[in-house]
Amino acid sequence: QVLLVESGGGVVQPGKSLRLSCAASGFTFSSYNIHWVRQAPGKGLEWVAIIWYHGSDKSYADSVKGRFTISRDNSKNTLYLQMNNLRVEDTAVYYCVRDRYWFNTTGYYLFDYWGRGALVTVSS
């Protein structure tokens, strides 16, 4: 079955860096766009970044642009999120999410599988 397992979360001081990983299995990883979505404690969902299936195209939320970098290694079925210059407001559970394309007279993208999430706490 489809599995996405995040790792690398932890407690870090403001201004420091952290790298999250997401190990994928149960599907052809190199055929799917993958996102990071985060959720601050007790808050709603916020889209963070996307990397296209081939790895050449990426897009970021304004709140993390210039500080976070999304990447993938299709040979290892793994997604990454390099987070630099972390801020207190980056504290959240970070989810790795698969994105499936579905066509029925018009095309739709679906966020169909989510990992369990990795907690990142930024605190001095």
Add this chain to the structure above:
Amino acid sequence: DIHLTQSPSFLSASVGDRVTITCRASQGISTYLAWFRQKPGKAPELLIYAASTLQSGVPSRFSGSGSGTEFTLAISSLQPEDFATYYCQQLNFYPRVTFGPGTKVDIK
């Protein structure tokens, strides 16, 4: 950016009740809308996509409707596992998707 609002923010209901949640978009998004259920401490689960298409494996008590700026998620007969928070998501400006603020469904 497209802004989504949900109403109500919170509702109390009993097992077996029919409940409806509304999601409104600040501008038209055709049917590029999805619904998620998030149980406490768990990741969100996709329920509905393309406004009204039921995700595989999701019980038929869930249904979605709407287009343009107003959308509705209905649960025909609330089950114990449905006490959770529900989010709508717009994908009209994919990949820059946004989520609604959530509707928490609690036990009356």
